[in-house]
Amino acid sequence: MGKYMLRRLVRSMITLFLVVFIVFSLLRLMPIEGYFPNYEKLTVEQIEAGLKNMGLLDPLPIQFFRYVKDMLHGDLGYSRTYMANVLVTDILKQKIPISMKFGLSTLFLALLISIPLSLAMASHKGKLIDRIGTLFLVILQAVPYAVYLLLIQAIGTEKLHIKMLYHANDVTTWILPIVSMSLGNIAFYTTWLRRYLIEEEKKDYVILAKVKGVSSKRILKKHMLKNAIVPMIQYLPNSIFNTIIGSIYVESLYSIPGMGGLLVQVIQRQDNSMVQAVVVLFAITGILGVLLGDILLCLIDPRVKLNSKGGV
Amino acid sequence: MVLLVLCFSLLLSSGCFGTSKIRDNEVDSTYRLLYSSEVSTLNYLITSSSHEIRIGANVIDTLVEYDSFGNVIPSLATSWKTSEDGLSITFELREGEYWVNEKGEKIAEVTAKDFVSAMQYVLTKEYESETAKLLFGLIKNAKDYYESQGDFERVGVKAYGNYTLVYTLEQPCPYFLSYLTYGCFMPAYGPLLEERKGQFGAATGTDTLYYNGAYVLSVFKPQEKRTFQKNESNWDADRVYIEKIEETYNSEATTLAPALALRGEIDYAAIHSDLLDTFMKQENTKDLVTRGRKKTDYSYFYIFNFKPKFDKRYEPENWNKAVQNENFRLAIMSAMDRVKALRVVEPNHPEELLLNTITPPNFVSFEGKDYTEFQALNNISKRDSFKKDMAVIYKEKAMSELKESGCTFPVKILLRYRANSTDWANECIVLAQQIEGLLGKDFIKFVVEAGPSQNFTSQVRERGDYAMLKANWGADYADPQTFTEVFDQHSATNYLPLRGEKLTIMPVIDIYYDLLSEAKESVLDIKERYIAYANAEAYLIKHALVIPFSMSPVSYQMTKLNTYESSYASFGVSTSRYKGMKYYKVILNNRIMEINKAVWEKEKKTKERLVR
């Protein structure tokens, strides 16, 4: 087990390193105009001096290793065009809690709804509840979220008169964004839970329990659910880590000052140290999430072999 | 079922908190609005972006300011005097002005030294001030210090005692006062600059600055909100009528603001031209939409590319031949129905936006005579360049001349716009259709193509990846020279081909360059200077080297402020100030606004007559 984890860890580190390198190189392809907010009115010498100041005239490998060295010291550099001369880590410290707060509430709401929903759908397979539920899931998965989130915003603010703009101190303003964000999660969890539950139903122990006369409700809740949830556990760490990243679309629709909008903004403002920091953060959360998910799964379900390569 | 549950929970929760908490505007005058782009810094000494300096404008007082008619009035300086040689200007400062912190507590007195320290900060290279360039060639040794640093003593700004400030110039500059409301001339508390260095004005909170203006920034939460609170200790606090300004961040502000303003959640909303018709038609909104005050800050014009470097598909060689032909350019100029194109941004009064010269009217004047009314420009500024009959005549001439030089028809014209600018895109589409319709598709064929949303300037204009392009330029100081910087071979931002390029059109352009350098030389006699600049500008337009287009679109808005009460100027930060404006409890009706406008225009005329 220890060996397995070590190997996974080393591989994750290498992946991380490569991800950082690729993003770093990609960002150097950007036109230089973005480094200067008032490019139009600068002279050639000023631009040259500015580039030199930022260390952008050095060869790429030198720039990269300087960056990695600083990063290992916990120094992600200063933001430039997003929040001039402010430490990147300070900005992230402000943003992450907000996104996490929303993300965790979203996850909670999603699980709260998708577990009973999938139980109801699986136990009434093919009946009305299942059909309505499926329709709901299909709509969520097929219609672009950019479209249905707009509808939620329009209905929520116009018909239900909920305030549209996010205020940190006004809980009502959290409702729409949390509902909007949880829909995707609900669709994901419900679909898979329902599928696993139906698969469980065909298994021998369920048939045995039925024959023994255990009530189907009890079988569903006590036995099947437990087994069906096991494969889902794998995704949980990833879901939790993903809350750090936030949702680009929802955050900007309701102007929540979290991480989601940050990536788009820093890319548009070409704040390279910020883009790098955010991407590295994304990569770390992604890699850690998968890693923890695998470890968690093998702790809970001893049947899963540690060295098995990627599932179907 | 789930949907039902969701709806119920929504209904319940909204019933509990939502409707009951529609906030009364408890403080008598809190002005609330949305903003969609967060500032990257509060440091007014380094930023050049107009939406960032808006904060500095309201929290920092400058030496002079402008009244609502555009006249210079004293602010931190009570009086000033220019030496006889015109090389040094002495300001006497107001006594008893204080730097305060975000809570309004007094920190120290504002002294002449604070102007010196601030300018030293601006000219310190490592802080990369974007406005430092404005000082070069103006303040003595500013450029020299910026480049080699060392002793600041040699730079032409000195404090004598606490209340006397002297600027020494490189050469006499009659319009020096118009520079004083820019960020690089603002004061800053010296010890704070020392302490914070690069972190001065970092956009992290309200404690990175000290304030001496009409307002202090009492709350600043990036991408959430910011609040301006009236600074009671300001010398002019009696003229600051709005107690508090609350600005809330929303990236979708343009879409949401109108609905929120109607609901009373905010007090100001810009109405985009898209929605204007509908607002004007609806019974409940038609009276609430008012027009903002005309702005003379930017000039928009269409430029031709004399050194095309675009894709072979669009036949750059052919364009090159065509564009050097004067009749060809004149044909396009007189075929361009600018009013129709401007209807995209201003559906109701597009003709009021027209600009027939590069320098807008009411920008500078000499002895009551506007610069655009000087003899050379008078005819041009009175005419409309759109002339259907002439366009056809020019077209015939151009066709026969161009056929001789081997030009093929139709000439493809690559017209570019920035991808994320809907108005610009629509304007290009309108123009292309209209001009093609008039001149005929056998003569020209427009190719309207989007450019990148970011880095448009470097990717399209600097690379020469266009045939025609709408460009703009804003005034930096009160002199016609400021608008020639885009047509000046000595400027980094020149749109015209440089002297000595191998183009058949060069003799025409060389004459313009000669006229320009002649104009630059007349420094002391303003009248002579204006005449010379007017000559140069008239030449530029007559030969259709550029097509003057419009001024900045006037915004339509719903607002509870009377915009005619605020400072008015074509340059500097004064127009972003809230000082002088009163907060009215309802959205101003457009009839009231029309009256406000009439009153303002009348008073402005009276004042001007007095000056004369």
Next chain:
Amino acid sequence: MTWREQNTKEWANINELSSFQFANRKIEDNKIRDAKADTYWMATIKTFAKNRFAMFLVCVLLLLILFTIIQPYLPSQKDPNLIYNSRKTGQQIRNQTPTKDFWFGTNSIGQDLWSRTWSGARTSLFLGIAVSVIEAIIGTTVGLLWGYVRKLDAFFTEIYNLLDNIPSTIVLILISYILRPGVTTLLLALCATGWIQMARFIRNQMLLIRDKEFNIASKMLGTSTLRILRKNFMPYLISIILMRVSLSIPSVIGSEVFITYLGLGLPLNIPSLGNLIQAGRAKLMMPGLRYQLLFPTLIVSIITISFYLIGNAFADAADPKNHR
């Protein structure tokens, strides 16, 4: 004679197993199912055809696609980019609610939304289908190599781990940001991220089939790799690929809408559903103008839901367990 019979004979001859005698039974007599009528494909199509709702959606979709193609050639159709001026006033017909002339109304500069919507649907469908097909081609090729050639497995797995960890949003944004906005750029950006998922999916299927008896048998018989891939794997994979393609079309169309939302989408003179939705979004707060948002969202929803459901129905039908 089926290939299996033929091969058995050859094999027998080669090994000169004289003791091995034929039972003189004809395979045809002993078949339980009719080979021709019962090929995998026929069964799949039959099962699919039984799903009436799915068939209905296929019809809807085919009609829709057909209509978007022929729409411009129908009589009295308007140019999607032309601005219409009122005859009376000579001004643009702006924000006109649906009328007899303009079936879907006009937008804020007086362009006809009916033709823009269909032209947009054309662009979006083209993007969706093109991207999915390109993804499928690249993904399948890589996936086949990845799954079949053992030596390459580690290599591709590493690449996958690497690419999978770069958020696709970032790649999408970066590409559409660096390059000139247009159909090609968008095509590139959308293709850049999807193929690796497809490849992995194919590879996983390959691993399941690779070590099955019939494959080992044909390998032993010296069948060429190419032939094995073509004859043994492809029948299984084709249905999976088709399913993935039909499921990825809605997600590509969704991505286009999202990219446009970020301001990095197609220029306005190329109408797309993303563009139209983005333009309509600005009118969300104006009840009188919501028709500008309604039509494009309706079309988007019909297209994406249909593709999604068809994809799922096809997946069910392609599963041999569900045949008969």
